[in-house]
Amino acid sequence: MVARLEPERFAQIVAAHHDQHRDPASSLCLACVDVLGVSGAGLVLMSGGRSLDFIGVSDRVSDAVEQMEYTLGEGPCVAAFHTKLPVFDADLADERTARWPEFRRGALAAGVHAAFGFPLLVDRICIGALNLYHDRPGALSDDQIAGALVVAQCASRSVLAWQADAPPGRVAWQLEQAPNHGVEVHQATGRISVQAGISLDDALVLLRAYAFSHDRPIGDVAADVAAGRLRLD
Amino acid sequence: MSREQDLLAAFTEFADTLVADYDVVEFLHRLAERCVEILDVSEAGLMLADRNGTLCYIASSSERMRLIELFELQHDEGPCLDAYRTGVAVHRSTSDDANERWPTFVAHARGVGFQSMSALPMRLRSDVIGALNLFSTAPEPLSLEDQQVAQALADIATIGILQERALSDGQVVTTQLQSALKSRVVIEQAKGIVAEHNHVSVDDAFRLLRGYARGHNRLLGQTAVEILNGTLASEALAEPTRNQPA
Numbered sequence: 180m181v182a183r184l185e186p187e188r189f190a191q192i193v194a195a196h197h198d199q200h201r202d203p204a205s206s207l208c209l210a211c212v213d214v215l216g217v218s219g220a221g222l223v224l225m226s227g228g229r230s231l232d233f234i235g236v237s238d239r240v241s242d243a244v245e246q247m248e249y250t251l252g253e254g255p256c257v258a259a260f261h262t263k264l265p266v267f268d269a270d271l272a273d274e275r276t277a278r279w280p281e282f283r284r285g286a287l288a289a290g291v292h293a294a295f296g297f298p299l300l301v302d303r304i305c306i307g308a309l310n311l312y313h314d315r316p317g318a319l320s321d322d323q324i325a326g327a328l329v330v331a332q333c334a335s336r337s338v339l340a341w342q343a344d345a346p347p348g349r350v351a352w353q354l355e356q357a358p359n360h361g362v363e364v365h366q367a368t369g370r371i372s373v374q375a376g377i378s379l380d381d382a383l384v385l386l387r388a389y390a391f392s393h394d395r396p397i398g399d400v401a402a403d404v405a406a407g408r409l410r411l412d
Numbered sequence: 413m414s415r416e417q418d419l420l421a422a423f424t425e426f427a428d429t430l431v432a433d434y435d436v437v438e439f440l441h442r443l444a445e446r447c448v449e450i451l452d453v454s455e456a457g458l459m460l461a462d463r464n465g466t467l468c469y470i471a472s473s474s475e476r477m478r479l480i481e482l483f484e485l486q487h488d489e490g491p492c493l494d495a496y497r498t499g500v501a502v503h504r505s506t507s508d509d510a511n512e513r514w515p516t517f518v519a520h521a522r523g524v525g526f527q528s529m530s531a532l533p534m535r536l537r538s539d540v541i542g543a544l545n546l547f548s549t550a551p552e553p554l555s556l557e558d559q560q561v562a563q564a565l566a567d568i569a570t571i572g573i574l575q576e577r578a579l580s581d582g583q584v585v586t587t588q589l590q591s592a593l594k595s596r597v598v599i600e601q602a603k604g605i606v607a608e609h610n611h612v613s614v615d616d617a618f619r620l621l622r623g624y625a626r627g628h629n630r631l632l633g634q635t636a637v638e639i640l641n642g643t644l645a646s647e648a649l650a651e652p653t654r655n656q657p658a
Contacts, residue, residue, distance in 0.1 A: 199488035226593035306589065342589040344462040346436050348633065350592045352468040365597050366614050369604020379601055379640065405604065405614055 184214060184326040189333050203353045204235025207337060211309070211330045212237045215323050218314040219291070221245045222334055224299075224307035224354065225260050232361035234307075234338075234354045240289055241312055243396060246360060247285045248310075250390045250397040254282035256308040259296030263305045265324070266296040270316035281391075292316040297331040301339060309334055360398030367404035374412040385411055415450065419561060422446045426568050435631055439572050440471035441622065447565055448473045451558050453546040454526070457481045458569055459492050460534075460542035467496050467542070475615040476524060481545060483520055490517040495531035495543040501563065502531045503553040527551040530559070532566040536574065544569060595633045602636035609646035620649040 193210040197203070208220040219241035224232045233249075236242040248254035255266040258279075268276070271283045271292055286294055293313040298305045309331045311319075319327065341351035364386065371382035386404070389411055390397040403409035426443065440458050447456035457472035459481060469485060472478040484490035491502040491514070505528040511518045521529065526547045534542040544566040546554065554562060599621070606617035624644075625635040638644035 200486055224589075224593060226590050226597065232593060338589070342592070345588075345592065346470075347588065348435065348592055348595055348631075349437055350589070350596050352462075352470075362596075362600055365600030366604040366607070369601040369606075370608040371604075372601075373605055373608035405607075407607070407613070 183322065184329045186329055186333050189214060189329055193333070193337075202235060203337070203341070205237065206235075207330075207334055208235045208237040208241070211311070211327075215311065215319075215326050215330065217295075217311045217323075219244070219312035221256075221310045221312075222299075222307065223249075223256055223310070224338065225305070232307075232354070240291065241310070243289050244286050244291055244294070244312060245310065246396045246398050247289070248282055249360075249364075250387045251279070251281050251285070252387065253279040254286075255279075255294045255296035256310045257296075259298045259308045259310075260305055263298045263300065265298070265327070267318065268294045269318040272316065286312070290314055293318075295319060295327065297327050299331055299335040299338065301335050306335065306338065360396075360401060363398060363401040363405045367401035370404055370407075371411045374410050376412075382411075415561075418450050419564075422450060422565070423568065426572065436572060437471055438622070438626070438632060440569060441473075442626070443565065443569050443572070444471050444473040444477075447544070447546060447562070450565070451546060451554065451562055452550070453530070453548045453554070454550075455480075455547045457492075457545045457547075458534075458542060459485070459496065459545065460573065461496065461540075467493060470542070475618075477545075477547065480521060480524060480526070480547070484517060484545075487516045487520075489514040490521075491529050491531035492543045492545045495533045496540055499533045499535060499540045501533065501559065502529075503559065504529055505551050505553055507551060521547070525549050528553045530554050530562060532559075532562050534566050534570045534573075536570055541570060541573065595636075598640060599632060599636045602639040605639055606646045606649055610650055624649045 189210065192214055193207050196206040196210045198206065204222050208222060211220040219237050221236040221241045222234045223245060224234055233245055236245060248256055255268055258266045268278065271287050271294060291312045291314060293316050295311040297309040299307040299309060309327065311327060341353040345351035367386055368379055368382045371385055372379050375382065375385060386401060387397060390400045400409065404411060444456040444458060447453065455473050455477040457477045458470050459467050460470045461467050467485060469478065469481045472481060481492065484492055491504060495502045506518050506522050506526065526549060528548045528551055530546040530553060532544045533540045534544060544562065546562060602621060603614050603617045606620055607614045610617065610620065621635055622632055625632045635644065639646060
């Protein structure tokens with residue numbers, strides 16, 4: 180049973196997870212996993228409702244699932260961002276549910292059986308989402324939900340505090356430390372738009388489609404394209 | 413030009429930059445590049461402390477330098493951190509006792525071809541706000557004269573940062589975050605477009621974009637937007653631009 184989580188206590192737990200080899204956003208995700216008793220967590224930021232930046236994950240499985248969600252453009256994180264409400268999918272194997280079928284298939288293949296999305300809200304603006312993953316099916320308890328809301332609030336505050344120290348026009352360094360597949364995705368999108376003679380929007384669709392059809396993480400495909408090892412035309 | 417003239421030209425250039433509407437990161441990138449031109453070093457980079465006193469990467473003369481600076485931060489060891497923490501300049505070669513002090517860092521630095529390094533504290537009265545890192549593929553550390561010049565360049569960086577901090581207080585952070593994220597997307601996409609058009613690496617594409625922005629007195633973000641909407645052709649970036657003051 181998770182005790183009622185206070186923001187101050189969570190901040191202490193995050194500090195305890197701080198490690199010189201780890202970026203601050205990933206420390207926050209690990210603390211979240213510990214406190215809430217889930218198997219994985221990830222933090223993503225959105226800008227303009229379309230572009231997505233991965234800022235931290237607790238582990239490799241969560242990283243893979245987040246990348247897959249970005250590839251597909253569907254899943255609890257995307258839904259939480261758009262609805263500004265928590266999204267619960269307690270059993271990804273439950274075939275009666277018609278939501279995000281491809282996401283469910285991919286997440287199950289990665290060993291994730293339950294997925295939850297919590298919006299990162301600042302006043303009424305949604306800046307991204309906190310995603311929780313579990314390796315067994317099952318709903319979150321009330322305490323876990325209350326805890327997740329506290330974590331999401333702490334995460335939003337941390338993001339803003341980091342960004343407050345960033346030079347104008349730049350993204351805070353704390354948001355750049357995690358393996359941010361976003362950067363390579365954007366570079367690859369630029370390259371593909373030239374290679375295929377299409378718009379940037381279409382180029383991103385093409386990149387996602389390639390990653391999906393080849394069953395590869397979009398970050399890997401994007402890295403290959405950005406470095407000129409792969410052409411999509 | 414003699415070294416003294418180079419240095420004077422750099423000082424004049426930076427003094428001209430410090431007007432109301434300037435991009436501090438661009439300023440620091442340029443400073444890093446000037447360090448490589450003026451001093452006998454291969455790469456230069458700058459790190460700055462945030463408000464909590466944690467050192468952060470801010471600018472570098474190349475992607476290779478950026479990566480090694482991030483490596484220093486991640487492993488919490490290296491000359492830049494020492495210069496920042498002690499406020500005293502560090503000059504070392506990877507073959508001497510540096511190995512004991514920074515075992516992980518030295519092994520990595522050697523692996524990517526560096527043999528000596530210096531780090532100069534960026535001081536403001538009794539505070540240290542960051543450090544200038546200078547790395548070389550040659551084994552000899554900086555000469556005494558170069559050490560003094562390097563400190564003068566670190567002082568220029570300090571002045572630039574103080575100026576910017578005075579201007580940036582009171583920003584609305586959420587809006588700033590959104591626009592910073594958006595601006596980064598645009599810059600990364602523009603890098604990809606230029607890399608593909610001009611058959612260069614993404615790193616070189618960034619250099620072309622910055623070179624053009626600088627040569628035409630525009631902000632980097634603005635130039636990237638023009639590449640994206642097609643009002644600026646990628647080919648135009650390859651043309652040589654004036655980047656030395658007359």
